Amino acid sequence: MPGELVKDSVIIKDQTEASQIYNKGYYGYPMSGGGLEMDLLEAVYLVECGRLEVRSGDEVISMERMVASASAAHRDFEIKYIVYRDLRGRGYLVKPAGEEFDFRVFPRGGNPNSAQTKSWVSAISERSVFAIAPFMEVMDRSERTRKELLIAIVDEEGDITFYHADRSEPKGTALREWTGPPVRAALLEDRVMVFDEVGAQRLYDHGFYGKKLGKALQLSLIEAAHLMENGRLEVYTIISGRGVKLDRFKKRALKFQQDFDLRLKAYDDLRSRGLVVKTGFKYGSHFRVYEDDPERSHARWLVHAVPADYETTWPEISRAVRLAHGVKKEILFARVTDDRTEYMRLSRVRP
């Protein structure tokens, strides 16, 4: 099947041949005057499959020269190509798309004439930056148009990992009404202890706060700050016995944990959703989150609190998702903005 390289496109002039290529896989774009025009991406794939020969004048163009032209014309050509050929190779109908994402993928057996786009796919290098704000914008746009958003990350060896991204609204059933006076607790170096057994039990009963240490109850700094905000706890220093106000308590906590404010905001929001929130240290994340009593069920989520303008590398994101999957939990990124906390869920998928 002969095509001709014209600038950044390959043109098939012969109408019979053009129809054959288009009808079996919907490659290229039918031209108004007959014939078919196609992207270098599609053309390279057809050359690799042996379905197309590309010429420039009389000369047959090698795969290598095709790749050279495509690389000159498109930034990150090889990244896009690796993902395109993977999806095509699995029998999906894939069409190059616009700016926001790279490919539209049709449902299995579907084509541009019979079906709506099922997924938007972004093909990106593992070396790319992940920036949560623009990422969530694309995510929202895909949700509004009912497409699933898939991110195909290509590693340095050309292996692809696919992620599905969407919003999540986690909810739990552990909201408990609090009556009576606040419980008194002693501030130690980087944690808080309740020595009063009755108070310790009340805190535990009202939302599973803290952890028993003998007869005493240990609270983390974040639990203590949350309970102080809600009038359930009064803290004094263990050595001098002086009361510690919330402001000073938070300042102290900031010394131990630079992102204490950020984490506290996410913690408060998760608690307001009736969830029980515990440290995620063992899982390498900020929080593990339960729908109710942590002694009676496993944590369903791992939650990572991030600022509104969070940026990181994809290997970092990959790590977080893999950790959560390894322990059969969902990973949520809690994006803390000035007025609310929103949750992005990322999961590894095989399309």
Add this chain to the structure above:
Amino acid sequence: MPGELVKDSVIIKDQTEASQIYNKGYYGYPMSGGGLEMDLLEAVYLVECGRLEVRSGDEVISMERMVASASAAHRDFEIKYIVYRDLRGRGYLVKPAGEEFDFRVFPRGGNPNSAQTKSWVSAISERSVFAIAPFMEVMDRSERTRKELLIAIVDEEGDITFYHADRSEPKGTALREWTGPPVRAALLEDRVMVFDEVGAQRLYDHGFYGKKLGKALQLSLIEAAHLMENGRLEVYTIISGRGVKLDRFKKRALKFQQDFDLRLKAYDDLRSRGLVVKTGFKYGSHFRVYEDDPERSHARWLVHAVPADYETTWPEISRAVRLAHGVKKEILFARVTDDRTEYMRLSRVRP
């Protein structure tokens, strides 16, 4: 059993009672003139267990006041105490130690009169900094004296994770002698392609370099740099066809990967040990490492390349270890110094 609080110690004067406490658990230090002196740490534990009552004059001292005194006297008292009571609670004989580490632990059933110390234990907060240089010094000292080094990390809720740390000398069997001219390869955006099928096969046969993409072979930047260093590869740019020297190639790679030099040094060292090294992206680490043909066995190690003065937080370390364990691999930290690369192995253990 009555003891008296004297400054930072508790003294039991009565000889019968002193002997009883010392002989059942080896708490405290027998005094030359008779009686027993003990650390607040040991005393708080005995008070918690109901085996000791501490007085100051006629007044009985509460658990809370004991903790207050201990917190005033010892930085991070609660961290040390949480680990001490955990080990004692499991039946280990534990004695407070010196500066470099916190506790000496005897083998099960052993005591200071009958056995050598089995482990050194450092009890530290998850908020502590992990600094590889001093850490490896302590590790080497423990190896020289044939003690195992255990790190007990206490999270913000008081849960403990134990890590065992030692050196590792990974070895593989994939060293292959290379003869003949270098293979030619084309530099694309952030990878290198070998279009020459014979060359591609030679590279793959001599150490399993690269990954097939159709008939071509993709090499990562790090594989390509390593092969160039060893005279096995010549690289030209795909667009202009001009040769690229190693120096310029490395400079270009640095733009994509800030720590390219560091990773390349670790890569070179691993290769020189006969190992096959592939990207660890999917596992959230730098490399996955095989003893031989990656198609015939699983990767045994995940390796993270770090500079000689590497510092990070313990949650970061925890994450790396958990990731490796989740996929049944060992995690090695490859510490790259000016003249060599050395390997630290960390594993999670239950003492």
